Amino acid sequence: MKIVKTGMAGSLESSDVLITVDSNPGKGRNVNLNSIVKRQYGKQILKVVDETLEQLSVKDAKIRLEDKGALDCTIRARLEAAVYRAAGSESYPWENLT
Amino acid sequence: MSAEQYEIRTINLRRASERNQLKTFLLQENLTLESDLDYAICLMDGDRIIGSGCASGNVLKCIAVDVDYQGQALTNRIISYLRLRGFHEGYSSLFLFTKPGNETVFSELGFFTLAKSPDAILMENRSDGFQIYIDSLKIPDDSMPAASIVMNCNPFTLGHRYLIEKACGENERVHLFVVKEDLSVFPFDQRMSLIQEGCSDLKNLFIHEGRDYIISHATFPTYFIKDSKIINDSYARIDLDLFARRIAPALSITKRYVGEEPFDVVTSRYNQLMKEILPENGVDVVEIPRKSCSDGAVSATKVRKAMADNRYGELKNWVPPTTYDFLLSEEGQKIGEIIKRKALSVAKESEQV
Numbered sequence: 001m002k003i004v005k006t007g008m009a010g011s012l013e014s015s016d017v018l019i020t021v022d023s024n025p026g027k028g029r030n031v032n033l034n035s036i037v038k039r040q041y042g043k044q045i046l047k048v049v050d051e052t053l054e055q056l057s058v059k060d061a062k063i064r065l066e067d068k069g070a071l072d073c074t075i076r077a078r079l080e081a082a083v084y085r086a087a088g089s090e091s092y093p094w095e096n097l098t
Numbered sequence: 099m100s101a102e103q104y105e106i107r108t109i110n111l112r113r114a115s116e117r118n119q120l121k122t123f124l125l126q127e128n129l130t131l132e133s134d135l136d137y138a139i140c141l142m143d144g145d146r147i148i149g150s151g152c153a154s155g156n157v158l159k160c161i162a163v164d165v166d167y168q169g170q171a172l173t174n175r176i177i178s179y180l181r182l183r184g185f186h187e188g189y190s191s192l193f194l195f196t197k198p199g200n201e202t203v204f205s206e207l208g209f210f211t212l213a214k215s216p217d218a219i220l221m222e223n224r225s226d227g228f229q230i231y232i233d234s235l236k237i238p239d240d241s242m243p244a245a246s247i248v249m250n251c252n253p254f255t256l257g258h259r260y261l262i263e264k265a266c267g268e269n270e271r272v273h274l275f276v277v278k279e280d281l282s283v284f285p286f287d288q289r290m291s292l293i294q295e296g297c298s299d300l301k302n303l304f305i306h307e308g309r310d311y312i313i314s315h316a317t318f319p320t321y322f323i324k325d326s327k328i329i330n331d332s333y334a335r336i337d338l339d340l341f342a343r344r345i346a347p348a349l350s351i352t353k354r355y356v357g358e359e360p361f362d363v364v365t366s367r368y369n370q371l372m373k374e375i376l377p378e379n380g381v382d383v384v385e386i387p388r389k390s391c392s393d394g395a396v397s398a399t400k401v402r403k404a405m406a407d408n409r410y411g412e413l414k415n416w417v418p419p420t421t422y423d424f425l426l427s428e429e430g431q432k433i434g435e436i437i438k439r440k441a442l443s444v445a446k447e448s449e450q451v
Binding site: 006036 | 171174175177178181182185190206207208224225
């Protein structure tokens with residue numbers, strides 16, 4: 001997916017994460033993580049971010065995360081939402097959660 | 099009690115009752131309700147305000163939480179709300195004013211410190227905003243020492259030209275920053291093109307947009323509400339700190355030229371603080387007396403006054419031919435009409451008083 005504008009999702013409340021996705025044409029992925037549990041889970045969070053971006057085939061993007069202890073599923077959901085917004089996409093591939 | 103039960107309410111700043119309630123709350127938190135706010139929310143416990151967050155365009159300020167309610171991460175809720183709102187309004191970055199003691203609170207919420215003064219700090223919600231601005235200036239070999247000027251040019255006069263010429267004559271390279279904020283009668287694009295036309299012969303002059311980081315809504319809001327004559331040192335200090343510690347080193351600026359300011363109190367206080375703050379950081383301030391003509395010093399205020407009084411003939415003595423032609427053009431006349439109307443309404447108001 002191609003990032004064309006700024007996309008944002010999430011919040012700064014406890015157990016959530018605020019993610020901002022910006023365009024970064026031709027310069028790859030630039031992930032900036034700020035987390036209250038960076039020392040404990042930093043690597044795991046970055047792994048989730050990387051996997052999610054891979055799945056969404058995002059090549060160039062600036063991503064900022066301000067994490068307040070979000071679980072992996074929350075990070076994934078917020079990141080997907082922010083990426084879709086930043087790509088200006090109106091159609092979402094809704095998943096069945098059952 | 100859980101934090102979720104407190105309701106977030108948008109305040110209608112035009113309604114006196116709501117405005118006053120917010121004002122009282124802020125006062126109790128040692129903050130003043132500033133006149134340029136265009137958006138405000140409050141956290142409510144029943145009818146009582148327990149927290150607030152306000153915005154003026156992309157600048158967040160007047161953020162406070164009642165001391166009885168601290169420790170419940172209510173600031174996070176306020177900031178989340180304001181940031182989403184900023185995003186929906188289309189701002190690419192948000193600035194925030196706060197007291198120095200709150201720096202850690204907001205840095206944990208994703209804000210980075212841009213500039214400091216003894217009683218206020220300015221933060222931005224991205225760390226690369228400033229660098230993006232500097233890169234966008236596209237300056238060849240930015241290690242070459244240079245002088246600088248910051249101007250509004252509302253509109254460009256022979257006085258401005260005089261100061262620029264002097265700086266260009268005494269320095270190998272001069273950076274001229276034009277105040278970007280569109281709060282003057284002459285719109286930014288117009289001011290910019292009049293400067294470019296009026297200075298096209300000066301080859302060592304680099305003209306830049308000032309944007310958010312130089313005398314802007316973010317760094318120096320009270321500069322734009324001059325009529326109220328509010329002299330707020332903290333804002334002036336923030337603007338100068340940002341210039342001295344970020345802009346000057348990034349562009350190898352060693353001097354700042356400034357015109358003497360005998361009339362306007364806000365600008366003259368700003369110049370005074372400049373002489374105090376910039377030299378400490380290795381930037382010399384060069385103050386140049388105003389260029390004078392047969393009838394006193396040239397100033398943009400004088401030009402606007404003459405336009406208001408329909409004395410277009412006199413303008414020739416004060417502005418370069420490029421500006422003069424513009425003032426007589428259709429577009430220039432339109433701005434003249436706006437100035438006349440403004441002058442008229444000011445006169446009416448003072449009659450009533």
